[in-house]
Amino acid sequence: MNTHINSDFAPDALVIGAGIAGLQSALDLADQGLQVLLVERQASIGGHMIALSKVYPTLDCASCITTPKMSAVAHHPNITILTNTEVEGIETREEAHHVRLLQKPTYVNFDKCIGCRLCEYACDTEYPDPFEEGLGSVRAIAVPFTNAIPQKAVLNAEVCGTCGTCARVCPTGAIEYDQQPRKLTIRTDAVILASGFNLNALTIKPQFNAQRSRNIISPLMLERLLAPHGPYGRVLRPSDGKMPSSIAFVQCAGSRDESIGVSYCSRVCCMYAIKQAMLLSGALPLADITIYYMDIRAFGKGYEQFFQNAKAMGINFVRGKVARIDPVDGGDLSLRVETTEDAENPLQVRHHDLVVLAQGMIPGWQPAAITPVACASDGFIATPSLVAPTITTAPGIFVAGTAAGPKDIVDTIAEAGAAAMQASQYLHQKHSAILVA
Amino acid sequence: MTRIVNTSLMRKIKKHGAGRNLDVSACFNCGNCTAVCPLAADSGGFPRRVIRMAQVGMEQELLASEELWRCYACGECTQTCPRQADPAAFMAAARSYAIAGYDFTGLAALANRSALGNLAVFAVFSAVFSALLLSRMNPGHPNFPLFDFLPGEWIHQIGVALFVVVGLSMFSGIASMTWRIWRQSRSQGATLHFAALPGAVFSALSDALFHRRFQQCEAESDAEVLAAQPWYQRPWLVHASVMGGFLAMLLATTLDFLLKPIGSTVPPWYPMRILGTAGGIVCLYGLSIVLLRRAQGKEHPYKKSSFADWFFPVLLTVTVLTGILSELIVYLPSPTTFGHVVFFAHVVLAMDLVALLPLTKFAHVLYRTLALALFAWRHAPAAAAASVGVEA
Numbered sequence: 001m002n003t004h005i006n007s008d009f010a011p012d013a014l015v016i017g018a019g020i021a022g023l024q025s026a027l028d029l030a031d032q033g034l035q036v037l038l039v040e041r042q043a044s045i046g047g048h049m050i051a052l053s054k055v056y057p058t059l060d061c062a063s064c065i066t067t068p069k070m071s072a073v074a075h076h077p078n079i080t081i082l083t084n085t086e087v088e089g090i091e092t093r094e095e096a097h098h099v100r101l102l103q104k105p106t107y108v109n110f111d112k113c114i115g116c117r118l119c120e121y122a123c124d125t126e127y128p129d130p131f132e133e134g135l136g137s138v139r140a141i142a143v144p145f146t147n148a149i150p151q152k153a154v155l156n157a158e159v160c161g162t163c164g165t166c167a168r169v170c171p172t173g174a175i176e177y178d179q180q181p182r183k184l185t186i187r188t189d190a191v192i193l194a195s196g197f198n199l200n201a202l203t204i205k206p207q208f209n210a211q212r213s214r215n216i217i218s219p220l221m222l223e224r225l226l227a228p229h230g231p232y233g234r235v236l237r238p239s240d241g242k243m244p245s246s247i248a249f250v251q252c253a254g255s256r257d258e259s260i261g262v263s264y265c266s267r268v269c270c271m272y273a274i275k276q277a278m279l280l281s282g283a284l285p286l287a288d289i290t291i292y293y294m295d296i297r298a299f300g301k302g303y304e305q306f307f308q309n310a311k312a313m314g315i316n317f318v319r320g321k322v323a324r325i326d327p328v329d330g331g332d333l334s335l336r337v338e339t340t341e342d343a344e345n346p347l348q349v350r351h352h353d354l355v356v357l358a359q360g361m362i363p364g365w366q367p368a369a370i371t372p373v374a375c376a377s378d379g380f381i382a383t384p385s386l387v388a389p390t391i392t393t394a395p396g397i398f399v400a401g402t403a404a405g406p407k408d409i410v411d412t413i414a415e416a417g418a419a420a421m422q423a424s425q426y427l428h429q430k431h432s433a434i435l436v437a
Numbered sequence: 438m439t440r441i442v443n444t445s446l447m448r449k450i451k452k453h454g455a456g457r458n459l460d461v462s463a464c465f466n467c468g469n470c471t472a473v474c475p476l477a478a479d480s481g482g483f484p485r486r487v488i489r490m491a492q493v494g495m496e497q498e499l500l501a502s503e504e505l506w507r508c509y510a511c512g513e514c515t516q517t518c519p520r521q522a523d524p525a526a527f528m529a530a531a532r533s534y535a536i537a538g539y540d541f542t543g544l545a546a547l548a549n550r551s552a553l554g555n556l557a558v559f560a561v562f563s564a565v566f567s568a569l570l571l572s573r574m575n576p577g578h579p580n581f582p583l584f585d586f587l588p589g590e591w592i593h594q595i596g597v598a599l600f601v602v603v604g605l606s607m608f609s610g611i612a613s614m615t616w617r618i619w620r621q622s623r624s625q626g627a628t629l630h631f632a633a634l635p636g637a638v639f640s641a642l643s644d645a646l647f648h649r650r651f652q653q654c655e656a657e658s659d660a661e662v663l664a665a666q667p668w669y670q671r672p673w674l675v676h677a678s679v680m681g682g683f684l685a686m687l688l689a690t691t692l693d694f695l696l697k698p699i700g701s702t703v704p705p706w707y708p709m710r711i712l713g714t715a716g717g718i719v720c721l722y723g724l725s726i727v728l729l730r731r732a733q734g735k736e737h738p739y740k741k742s743s744f745a746d747w748f749f750p751v752l753l754t755v756t757v758l759t760g761i762l763s764e765l766i767v768y769l770p771s772p773t774t775f776g777h778v779v780f781f782a783h784v785v786l787a788m789d790l791v792a793l794l795p796l797t798k799f800a801h802v803l804y805r806t807l808a809l810a811l812f813a814w815r816h817a818p819a820a821a822a823a824s825v826g827v828e829a
Contacts, residue, residue, distance in 0.1 A: 207473060207517060252467075257519035294467045323472030323517065338468030338482055346482040347471055 005080060006184065011037040013190040013423050014099050016087050017364075019047020020409060021401025021416040022194035023069045028420035029192075030078035034427065037186060038073065039101060040083045044148035046070050047196055051131060051145075053226040055409055056275040057306035063147060063227075070149045083150060088183075090191060090371040090397070095430075097396060099186045105179035107155035108141070112174035115151035117143055119166035119175065127159045129231070133221040135238060136231030141166045141175075146229060189430055190396050190423040193373065193381060194416065195365035197402040200254045200262065202357055208253065213327040214239040216355045219272060226279045235283045237354045239331040244287060244354035247280060248335060249273040250322045251293040254360030255406075262360040264378050267406040269358035270297045274307055276356070277315045290316040290352070292337055300410060320346075325355060361406040373397050380405045390419035396430075398423050443496040450491050452550050453537070454530035454743065461527040463520040464488050470514035470524040476507060476654055483507065484514055484524040487531060500538045500614075501621035503815075505531055506801070506808035509654040511672075512737020526741050533745060536800045539610040545796040552744035558796065559748075559789060566788045569595055570781065583767060583780045589699040592784055596694075599791055606795045611807055618811050633817035641810035645802075648673045650809075672738060675726045680802075682720025683753070686760070689713030705768065714764065717757045724754045749798040756790055759783035 011034075015026045018040035026038045038045070050070070052062035073079050088100040120142040129138035131145040141155040155166070155175070167175040202210035202218055210216040215237050217225075224230045237244045251273060255266040270293065277289045296317070298307040311317060324336040332353045338346045368375040372394035376382040381399045383389050390398045400419035401412040443449075451459050464485075471477045471485045483504035490499040499505075505528060514524040537546035547554040573591040622629070644650055651673035668674065689712040697703065703710060727750050730739035763783050766776035793799060 205517075252519070258521040259517050259519060294465065319468075320472065321467035321469040321519065323469045336472045338471035338477075338485060340466060340468045340485070346468070346486075347477055 005037070005082070005186075007186065009037070009080070010187045011035040011080065012188065012427055013037075013192065014039065014097070014186060014188040015192045015194055016099075017041075017047070017194035017196050017401075017403065018045035018073070018081070018083075019194060019196045019401065020049040020066060020069070021196065021403070021412045021419075022047070022192070023066075023073050024413050024416035025192045025194055025400050025420040025423075026073055026079050027069065027076065028417050029424060030073075030076045032420075032424050033078065034424060035078055035080075037080045037082065037188065039085050039087060039099075040081065041086050043083055043106070043144040043154040044150070045073065045081060045083065046147075046149065048220070049409060050147070051133075051220065051227075052223045053228070053230075054275065054279060056271045057300070057302040059275070059278070061228075067147050070147075074149045081150070084154070087365075088370065090367075092372050092394065092396070096187050096189055097191050099188060099191065101184050101186060103182040103184065105157070105181055106152070107157065107160075107175060107177055107179050108153050109174045109176050109179075110150065110152045112172040113152040114172055114174075115143060115153070116171065117153065118169045118171060119153050122165045122169040124163075124165070125159055125161055127156065132224050132231040133218065135221060135224055190398065190427050192419050192423055193365075193367060193371075193392070193397065193399045193403050194401050194419075195363070195367065195403040197361045197406065198364045199359035200260070200362050202359060204254055204260050204359075205257070207323060208250070208325045208357060209327060210325075210357065213325075213331070213333060213355075215327075215331055215333060215353065216325065216357060218359055219269070219276065219356055222276050222280075222356050223272075226276060226283065235280065237331070242331070242353065243284060245284070246288045246352045247277075247284075247290070247354045247356065248322075248333070248350070248352040249277060249289075249291040249293075249356045249358065250325070250335070251291065251358045252321060253357035255358075256294065257360075260360075262362065264406065265297060266358070266361040267297065268361070268408045270295075271300070271303055271306070271408065273356070273358060274298075274310045274315070278310055278313060281313055281315065288316065290318055290350075292318050292320060292322045292335070294319070294321050300408065361402060363403065365403065371397070373399070376405075378405070388422065390415060390422050396426055398426075440495065441497060442494040444494050446494045446496050446499070447491050450527070450530050450534045453533035453745075454526055459523060459526050459530060460520075461488055461491070461522045461524070461530075464492065464518075464522040464524070465520055466492075467519060469517055469519055473513050473517050474508075475511065475513065476509065476650060484528050488522075488524060488527055491527070491531065496538075497617065498621065499531065500535055501617035503618060503808040503812040505535055506805040507650070507812065509651050509673075510738035511654040512740070515737060515740075523741070525737060529738075529743075529746075532801065532804075533743070533798065535614075536610075536796070536798070536804065539613040539800075539804065540606070540796060541609055541613070542606070545800070548793070548796045549745055549798075555744055555748055555797070559752075559793070562789050562792045563785055566595070566785045566792075567781075570784060583763065583776070584699070586777050587781065587784060593694070593699060595788065596791075599788055603791055603794055607803055610795050610800065610803060614804060614807060615811065618808075618815075622815055627815055629814060630817070634814055637814035637817050638810045640813045641806050644809050645806045648677050651676060666736075670726055675723045675730075678719045678723030679727065679750075679753070680723075682716040682718070682723060682757075685716025686713050686720065686757070689716060702767065710764070714761065717761050720757050721754065721761075724750050724757070728754065745798045752786065752790060752793070756783065756786040759786060 013029050013034055014037045015022045016039050018038050022038060026036045030036045046066055049062055050066045055062050084104045084106050086102045088102050091098045120139045123139040123141050125140040126137040128134035129136045140160040141153050143151055143153050162177060225235045251269055255262045273291050277291060280289055296307055298304045318339055320337040320340045322335050322337045326334045328334045332351050333355045335350050337348055339348050363379045367373055374382045374393040381404050382393055383399060383404050384393060385391050390400055392399050398419040400416040447462060466485060466489060468485050471482045477483055487502055487504050508528045510525050510529060512525045518524055533549045537549045544558055548558040570587055573588050575586055689709045692709050731742045734740055759779050759782050763780045
């Protein structure tokens with residue numbers, strides 16, 4: 001793994017984003033003998049997937065799939081990784097893409113850091129751990145998470161008090177408080193955008209009052225609660241550490257809702273809610289679990305069977321969109337919903353002690369203003385061709401995964417492979433054209 | 438029970454909607470509107486069920502649902518609707534459709550469906566009343582007292598005839614609505630107890646008079662929206678002032694009719710005169726807020742306005758204004774031609790207002806109160822039985 005590059009480094013392809021899509025695209029290109037630069041905004045590669053507990057519909061462990069891929073990328077001779085690096089823009093001229101990068105300071109010299117974590121153990125400043133979705137805490141200088149790649153400490157300058165402890169305990173003198181951001185421009189022939197997704201805010205629907213209760217949580221928080229190496233090691237609700245006994249999943253809480261400007265379906269929420277419900281019924285065998293849904297969209301291979309299994313396991317499925325959530329005594333939540341399949345008594349107020357809002361998937365990055373690619377009306381990168389869904393409006397720039405629209409892991413990996421194939425085909429045509437000329 | 442499906446029901450209701458973009462077909466029946474509604478709690482569930490009736494063409498069921506009238510158009514459903522299908526505007530359109538549905542003459546349908554139809558009905562009524570009045574007008578001297586210019590006796594005779602016709606029309610509308618709801622509830626196996634009827638009527642009347650549900654509707658809707666409105670501009674208060682002012686004027690006119698000798702002149706401090714004038718001013722206050730809000734078109738329930746939404750308050754405003762002007766003119770030493778014209782206009786417009794009562798948006802005074810009473814009645818026996826059960 002090479003992390004030292006200068007502007008004269010010219011890879012065949014540059015992959016933006018090192019989530020599961022970027023990892024797969026980079027591997028598929030590098031395995032064909034092409035030189036790849038993989039750029040990641042976060043301190044570790046792995047994206048959202050490395051933080052998940054298990055994947056549907058197989059209930060395989062998510063990190064058991066992602067970690068080997070991360071490792072393979074890290075050890076691949078044809079792949080260079082730049083973490084903590086943002087893409088500031090792409091200019092296309094002289095038949096090549098010039099990608100402007102901003103490498104942010106980590107205040108740790110990666111050449112010297114050996115990942116021993118002595119600095120992390122010595123540091124006495126803590127802040128809510130972003131990897132644990134704020135549920136646990138992490139030191140101001142730390143390796144991002146257990147299986148992070150690179151295994152290097154990163155200092156969070158926003159919370160660090162520069163007390164100097166880490167510099168004193170570091171056995172290799174890797175701490176550099178005076179590190180500066182570094183700008184560099186990379187010339188490359190092909191770019192794959194795998195910039196992924198974000199979730200819209202828990203508070204996006206004022207009627208859900210998410211700001212008034214810590215027991216209204218995001219699905220990614222629940223992933224961490226369910227993960228074997230999660231923040232508490234078991235499922236406890238955030239406000240008081242109580243073991244929840246009645247859990248509600250509120251579907252379409254941030255998508256399929258024009259009143260908040262997200263009219264499309266996020267495509268993964270039905271399935272991950274079912275998966276989380278199954279995992280919860282394992283973790284909390286006595287808990288009542290209810291999924292409030294508008295439609296169950298179980299469209300993938302094996303998904304419908306998964307849904308039917310969940311019903312057979314005793315998970316309650318209630319058709320109706322929850323309209324209002326109000327905190328009540330004891331940290332519980334009261335949900336107002338029209339149970340649309342109940343002819344007798346449709347309007348119901350139900351109490352739960354933990355509520356998971358299925359937030360909407362929104363683009364993780366806004367490339368339209370700073371790159372030649374266009375975005376569609378939903379904000380995701382436009383893919384005009386139905387028969388080549390990884391081709392963007394800009395020649396030589398391809399897209400993979402949720403950067404092009406909401407999709408699940410299976411579809412993302414398939415698309416990442418397709419994007420790599422399109423990119424390598426593009427490179428071959430370009431190179432042979434140069435040879436002919 | 439046989440159900441008759443009217444496949445063009447949705448298309449018809451849309452014609453009654455405000456603007457061309459009533460997109461209620463977009464509704465995917467998630468139930469958000471019902472669950473977010475501050476008023477849906479104690480009934481079968483609206484607006485979604487009513488929207489569903491329209492979507493699948495259940496015209497009879499739609500016309501037999503009191504739910505239409507239990508909505509006070511706070512707009513909470515429209516603000517949060519995931520499909521932006523505008524349930525509040527749909528409910529308003531469906532109420533307009535129901536007003537047309539309860540009227541057997543077809544005039545209500547004509548008046549509610551389009552601006553042109555509305556104006557046509559208005560023009561025909563105005564022409565009829567004008568012709569009737571003109572037939573006995575004393576064209577002579579411009580300084581004639583008003584009731585010499587238009588004979589008071591004749592106005593009264595037309596008025597009595599008008600009240601008889603409108604009364605019959607209202608009765609047929611009430612009968613139509615009651616029959617539909619009765620049939621519907623019988624098919625659902627409900628039993629009605631006549632002992633519970635007075636209580637139900639009383640609760641509906643007090644609801645309507647004191648705007649209880651209207652206030653409840655606002656109390657639970659979006660706090661931000663409410664905070665932006667001063668108390669004297671809250672929709673329920675605005676509506677209460679229009680209604681209260683109108684009732685005061687109606688009472689004053691009725692008492693005048695019964696007690697005051699026709700054509701006699703009374704001093705300005707005559708109690709009925711004071712009542713009428715005060716009512717007119719309160720009514721004008723409410724109407725001016727309504728018209729201002731509709732013109733701004735910024736917030737619910739004034740965001741979208743159909744022609745009928747404009748027509749009724751404008752008609753009422755002009756009627757009250759001409760009434761107050763006529764009142765002033767009475768005390769002038771010699772009424773001018775202008776005075777005669779204003780008085781003539783006031784008499785014609787007041788007659789229009791009465792004639793249009795069962796046909797336009799005005800009919801909600803009838804149907805909303807009736808629906809509230811029927812709803813209370815239908816749900817009373819169960820409550821009574823329950824309380825007896827507890828005591829036993």
